[in-house]
Amino acid sequence: MRFPATRQSVLERVRSEDPGVRRDAFGDLAEGYWKPSYHYVRLQWRLTPEAAEDAVQAFFATAFEKHYIERYDPAKSRFRTFLRVCLDRYVQNLRKAAGAGKRGGDATVLSLDFPGAERELDAMAAADLSDADRFFRDETVRFLFARAVASLEASCAREGRDLVFRVFEHHDLKPTADTTYATVARDLGLTVSQVTNHLHAARREFRDLALQHLRAISGTEEEYLREARDLFGLDVSA
Amino acid sequence: MTRLSDQAVARLRDVVAWPELPPERYEVRRLLGRGGMGAVYAAFDRRLGREVAVKVSNAPSAAGDLEARLRQESRVLARLEHPGIVPVHDAGELDDGRWYYVMKLVRGQTLGEHVPSLRGEAPVLSVFERAAETVAFAHAAGIVHRDLKPSNIMMGSFGEVLVLDWGVAKILGTPPPGEVPTDVAGPTPGDGTASGTRIGTPGFMAPEQQRGDASTAGPAADVYSLGALLYWMFTGRPAPPTADEATLGLAALPDAPSRRLRAIVRKCLAESPADRYPDAGALVQDLARYRAGLAVRAHRESPLERAGRIVDRYRAFILLILAYLLMRALFAWSQRL
Numbered sequence: 001m002r003f004p005a006t007r008q009s010v011l012e013r014v015r016s017e018d019p020g021v022r023r024d025a026f027g028d029l030a031e032g033y034w035k036p037s038y039h040y041v042r043l044q045w046r047l048t049p050e051a052a053e054d055a056v057q058a059f060f061a062t063a064f065e066k067h068y069i070e071r072y073d074p075a076k077s078r079f080r081t082f083l084r085v086c087l088d089r090y091v092q093n094l095r096k097a098a099g100a101g102k103r104g105g106d107a108t109v110l111s112l113d114f115p116g117a118e119r120e121l122d123a124m125a126a127a128d129l130s131d132a133d134r135f136f137r138d139e140t141v142r143f144l145f146a147r148a149v150a151s152l153e154a155s156c157a158r159e160g161r162d163l164v165f166r167v168f169e170h171h172d173l174k175p176t177a178d179t180t181y182a183t184v185a186r187d188l189g190l191t192v193s194q195v196t197n198h199l200h201a202a203r204r205e206f207r208d209l210a211l212q213h214l215r216a217i218s219g220t221e222e223e224y225l226r227e228a229r230d231l232f233g234l235d236v237s238a
Numbered sequence: 239m240t241r242l243s244d245q246a247v248a249r250l251r252d253v254v255a256w257p258e259l260p261p262e263r264y265e266v267r268r269l270l271g272r273g274g275m276g277a278v279y280a281a282f283d284r285r286l287g288r289e290v291a292v293k294v295s296n297a298p299s300a301a302g303d304l305e306a307r308l309r310q311e312s313r314v315l316a317r318l319e320h321p322g323i324v325p326v327h328d329a330g331e332l333d334d335g336r337w338y339y340v341m342k343l344v345r346g347q348t349l350g351e352h353v354p355s356l357r358g359e360a361p362v363l364s365v366f367e368r369a370a371e372t373v374a375f376a377h378a379a380g381i382v383h384r385d386l387k388p389s390n391i392m393m394g395s396f397g398e399v400l401v402l403d404w405g406v407a408k409i410l411g412t413p414p415p416g417e418v419p420t421d422v423a424g425p426t427p428g429d430g431t432a433s434g435t436r437i438g439t440p441g442f443m444a445p446e447q448q449r450g451d452a453s454t455a456g457p458a459a460d461v462y463s464l465g466a467l468l469y470w471m472f473t474g475r476p477a478p479p480t481a482d483e484a485t486l487g488l489a490a491l492p493d494a495p496s497r498r499l500r501a502i503v504r505k506c507l508a509e510s511p512a513d514r515y516p517d518a519g520a521l522v523q524d525l526a527r528y529r530a531g532l533a534v535r536a537h538r539e540s541p542l543e544r545a546g547r548i549v550d551r552y553r554a555f556i557l558l559i560l561a562y563l564l565m566r567a568l569f570a571w572s573q574r575l
Contacts, residue, residue: 120241138247145250146242172253173246181267196265200258207254232254233277233296234334 009220010079014069022064029069029083030060032147032217036139037087038117043129045091053114059090072219078227079219084136141231144217148210149173152202155209163188167195168202207234257294257332264340266292275307275405276336280343283327290327291343295336311405312339314381322372322401344400349391353471359495362471367525368399370464374518376401377457380410384455386463387442388470406438410456441476442466445509458511461521465506465514481507498528498547501537 013025034056042052063069063086072082129135156165170184185195211228218224228234242250252269257279259266265282267289272278276295283290295308315326329339349365356362369391373383383390384406392400438447438455444462447455466477469484472495477484481504488500495503502524508514515521515535524534531551533539539547549556 141251142242142247145247146240149242149250172249175249197261200261203253203256204258206250207256210250210254229296232251234255234336 009218009224010216011069011072011074011219026060026064026069028216032144032213033083033140034060035117035143036136037083038114039120039139040084040087040132040136041091042118044132044135047091049114049118055091055094056114058094059087062090074220074223079217079223080137080140081133082219084133088132140217144210144213147213148206151209151213152206155205156202163190164198164202167198168206171195171199172203257292257336257338258334259292259332259338264290264292281340283340289343290340291324292338292340294332294338307405308337308339310409311403311407312337314404314407314409315339315341318376318379318381318404320372320375322368322375322399323404324400324402344392344394344402346392346394346398346400348389349393349467349471350388352393353388353474356471358493359499362468363499363525363529365393365399366464366468366471367522369401369467370518370522370525372399372401373460373464374522376407377460377517377519382408382410382455382457383460383463384408384447385438385443386460386467387439388467391467408455438463442470444511446511456511457517458514460518461506461514461516462508462511464518464521465503468503468506477507481505481509497543498534498537502528502534505536 010025010029013021014029016022016025037059038052038056041047041055042049045052045055047055068086069083072079076082077085152168153165156162166188167184167190170187171179171181181192181195181199184190185192188195190198210232211234214227214231215224218227255277257266259281263283263285265284267280267282270278270280270291276293279292279294281290281292282288293308293311309329312326312329315323316329319325324341324344327340327342329337331337349369352365353362356365369386373386376383381404383401383404385403386401390401390403392402394400438444438459440448442463444455444459447459465484469475469477469488472491473487475487478487484507485500485504488495488503494500502521505524506514506521515524520535524536528534531547533544533547
């Protein structure tokens, strides 16, 4: 496989003796989960934008300080579910205390685009909140894909392969009902063969990026394999 | 970072699972459908210049059952060369470990889409018999389908009737060297045939399959499913729990099938496998007898019924003789005058 097979799981990294490794692991977790968490507390807990922003920042900071994540037991639940339940409890406690928690001193205060996340809420008016776990999962996958798309775009731009990303964008990201290889070829001034080759490359890279992001937010290696299978129908164990 | 719409997320899920077939040979063009075992894509075979269908397994579970089933299916299909079975052209393993096989791309309708256009008993039987003949061929080759239902029967553009989805098929008897048939190998966790595992579709699966005795389900289980399929073709409903109810259901139809045909359906839907046709071949033979106006194995006729059937079968001949006798009588009468 093209994926780093020896990479430690998030849980192992979070439990690391090395403060740098531990902080990076938290950074990965916060990066992968902040937006689903923000949308979740805004819609499920009906916090104001400011309160939701504070709660999410404080949640990850407190989880880092108080070693919440280290208590995760893979035998009991998925990591994503565990994190959501921690978040629920955290917001519940915040409400009880009627005040926001303090941000941890040793933890990185994350620079996150909360206003951007807030703007997305307009598109979520019809979100089904009856199943909290499902909502959190769907938002996590949505954000994971968005990050993979952004990574692909950045990688293509960095390596002068903008055309590869544009083919991917036209065909897979924003297709219309009439989109075919031929229409993409016509729109971008390419041959159909070039379109299929670029698309092949882009999809392969996108898949690798999506899986890398998934691995970074999965609690354990086993869970990563299971998530890849359940979410995408892929076997990445080879 | 833009928020992705639900549609975009769904598309990207497909992109992630998009199979990477050898690009010099195949160009995967579109997703045709996704099921429990895997997904089917339309692809272009560059070497032979034709569109094909590619079935790709979902990632295997811990027990590896899906991949094993798809491998089994491709081998079953390769073994069954018959006009009613989609031919397999190629098979292999993707870089990510998923199994795939390449087959003819069938264009047409499922039986569910096609049946409303069939009017009367003869067209229904014509389509049904061709599906049953295909299953009979499989039974003769020692293979049991185990999941016959309307969505697994396809009508091709040129009227061909194809039996699809052999993913849970069982190979009977001794395997050829190097092959380990699912059931002969004995029940193993997750292989889909272990004791207590249900294989089939409610309303179309035999009672022994419903009880989870998948490992003992033989050709008679397919016979049950064929009976349920024929019942469905007449009524539009899955078979009721008992053969008696099915017979009553058919008899209550405005264009009720004949008593003998109802008896054939009844025999197929018998609770005990021993009371059904032993295999699809026997069913096909009885249907042929039925269509030829001969006595069927499924129904013991009274003398009156037999006379009625004989009259029915030889109606033209009998009418001819009667006409001849009438003419002779008229002639004799005219001579007397």
